[in-house]
Each structure stands twice: as structure tokens, then as C-alpha cells.
Amino acid sequence: MPDTQWTDVGSVEELKKKSLREVSFGKTTIALTHKDGAFTAISGVCNHVGGPLGEGTLDGDYVVCPWHYWKFHHKTGQGEPGHEQDQVPAYATKVENGRLYIDLSSATKRKKQPHKPHSLARPVLRQAGPIRVVGISTTAMTMEHPRYSTSDAMLGVALEHASSALKLETQCIKLRELNFRP
Numbered sequence: 001m002p003d004t005q006w007t008d009v010g011s012v013e014e015l016k017k018k019s020l021r022e023v024s025f026g027k028t029t030i031a032l033t034h035k036d037g038a039f040t041a042i043s044g045v046c047n048h049v050g051g052p053l054g055e056g057t058l059d060g061d062y063v064v065c066p067w068h069y070w071k072f073h074h075k076t077g078q079g080e081p082g083h084e085q086d087q088v089p090a091y092a093t094k095v096e097n098g099r100l101y102i103d104l105s106s107a108t109k110r111k112k113q114p115h116k117p118h119s120l121a122r123p124v125l126r127q128a129g130p131i132r133v134v135g136i137s138t139t140a141m142t143m144e145h146p147r148y149s150t151s152d153a154m155l156g157v158a159l160e161h162a163s164s165a166l167k168l169e170t171q172c173i174k175l176r177e178l179n180f181r182p
């Protein structure tokens with residue numbers, strides 16, 4: 001492999017129209033930032049679960065992942081303060097004759113900081129006490145326009161059976177009756 005792999009990204013005039021964009025070269029995806037008159041490039045693949053950083057947003061000096069909002073410095077690829085050990089690769093860039101180039105061989109190392117598992121990722125343990133059954137209806141329907149739903153009805157039959165025949169505690173949650181915050 002050559003020492004440098006300067007790769008033509010495109011015309012500076014065109015690329016500077018967006019402050020953050022995704023560009024790809026083979027299997028390499030880059031989040032390309034244009035800020036304060038200069039281009040910087042970090043990996044377009046988030047350290048968390050691979051979100052597309054180039055499709056995110058800029059918050060000051062940080063690229064914000066659109067999936068769960070982890071942040072990486074647009075120049076160094078380091079995580080936000082307190083999470084610097086979470087680092088995505090950063091690449092060298094240069095401008096020549098109105099064209100932008102990225103050196104694909106210059107990637108710094110990806111580093112991952114250990115994180116506590118999400119609380120939903122905890123092991124499922126059978127706790128003491130009776131079995132409780134929850135049914136979740138995801139039937140698409142608005143409260144203003146109720147209609148008969150076969151899947152709702154089947155869920156009702158199943159819960160009724162659990163309650164009357166098996167003597168289990170049951171609960172039915174209908175998503176259409178809940179209010180979700182954006």
C-alpha cells in the first residue's frame with residue numbers, strides 16, 4: 001500500500017455548500033465537515049452501533065450521530081468531553097487546484113470506551129411471584145376513528161384465556177391510547 005492515498009473527493013466550490021455530508025470510497029465512509037473555511041474528515045461510522053455520522057448534524061465542533069446523538073470532534077474524531085477515549089478515525093485532507101483530497105491511508109485508530117450496558121440489555125431473570133402477562137396492541141388506528149381489528153380481538157381472547165383459565169394477572173396496553181413525546 002502506498003504511504004499516502006490522496007483521493008479526489010470533488011470540487012471545493014461544490015463541497016463547501018454543505019457543512020456536513022457523507023462521502024464514500026469503496027468500503028470507507030467519511031463524515032466530511034466544512035467549517036470555518038476548512039475541510040475536516042472523520043469516519044462516517046459511529047462507534048456506538050454504526051450510525052451514519054455524515055448524515056448527522058454539527059453542534060459546535062462536534063458531529064452528532066443522527067441515531068442516538070453520540071458526538072465526535074470534527075477534526076480529531078474524539079468523543080465529547082468526558083468521552084475522549086471514544087474516538088472514530090480522523091483523516092488528513094488537502095485542497096489543491098480547487099479540488100479536495102482525503103488521504104485514506106492516514107486514518108487514526110478507532111478507540112472504544114467501555115460503556116455500561118443499556119438498562120434494557122440486562123439479563124432477563126424470573127423473579128419470585130406470580131406470572132403476569134402483558135399484551136401490547138400495535139394496531140394502527142386513531143382514537144377518533146375506531147374500527148374493529150381482528151388482531152386486537154385475538155389479543156383480547158388470549159388475555160382473557162390467561163386470566164380466566166390460567167388465573168394469571170394480565171394487562172393490555174394499546175399504543176394508540178398512549179401519548180408519546182417527540
Ligand code: FES
Nearest residue numbers: 046048051065068
Ligand atoms: S449509532 Fe451513533 S449514537 Fe448510536
